[in-house]
Amino acid sequence: MIRILPALLELALLVFCLIDCIQTDKDRVRNLPKVAWIVLIILLPLVGGIAWLVAGRPQRVERRSGVWYADQAGFAESSRPAPPSTRDIDDRLAADQARVDAEFDDLVRRARTRGEGEVPGSGG
CATH class of the missing domain: 1.10.287 (Helix Hairpins)
Known part of the structure; x- marks a missing residue:
């Protein structure tokens, strides 16, 4: 059982990252086009999955003290609402x-x- 645990973890990472990448809106994907991320995740499951989680996945929207920060909410620089x-x-x-x-x-x-x-x- 302990021998197949790394393979199961790698498979779980591959499935999670692939599904997450496919479901993510193409305008919110960071650093590479969405298709490139999918290919990277499939061809290099461990490295591609970790890279997706670190560099490709959209950042979470954070809320601080009752104010939504526009730069974290997916607004383009030019379309940010002015304070x-x-x-x-x-x-x-x-x-x-x-x-x-x-x-x-x-x-x-x-x-x-x-x-x-x-x-x-x-x-x-």
């Missing part, structure tokens, strides 16, 4: 603040028209 600029964020915050202020002023105006007198926090 929001601080000006965009400041503009959104200013718009939100203006909306809240307008709603507050509207509530104060309606309270005064109903005759509720001085409204706490209205500043006047």
